[in-house]
Amino acid sequence: MTLAPETTDLKVQLKLEDDWFTVCDLSRLIPGRGVAALLPDGRQVALFRDRNGALYAIDNRDPFGGAAVLSRGLTGTHQGRPFVASPLLKQRFDLESGQCLDDEAVRIAAYEVRTAG
Secondary structure, three states, X not given: OOOOHHHOOOEEEXXXXXXXXXXXXXXXXXXXXXXXXXXXXXXXXXXXXXXXXXXXXXXXXXXXXXXXXXXXOEEEEEOOEEEEEOOOOOOEEEOOOOEEXXXXXXXXXXXXXXXXX
């Protein structure tokens, strides 16, 4: 069964250390687009929802350019791995692990995500 986001009260939560932090309503996430959110410690996270409803969260800061722009990147898949391409220099980051697909030496933070009623 698929729930239309506008008919649910589900919240998107991230695992931060040993606790879950509520970020936003699920209805705020449009499939195929990213959203930036501010964490309690001042960092930014980029949240994504794919067209199948899967949720992802990674650091919003592009490690190559230094700007907080990954939430504005284009999403896609490469060999079955979901990624976001930075709008700056187009490096691709795996949405599940944070691994840069174009430079094995670079990885950004990836967060565990869930929905809660």
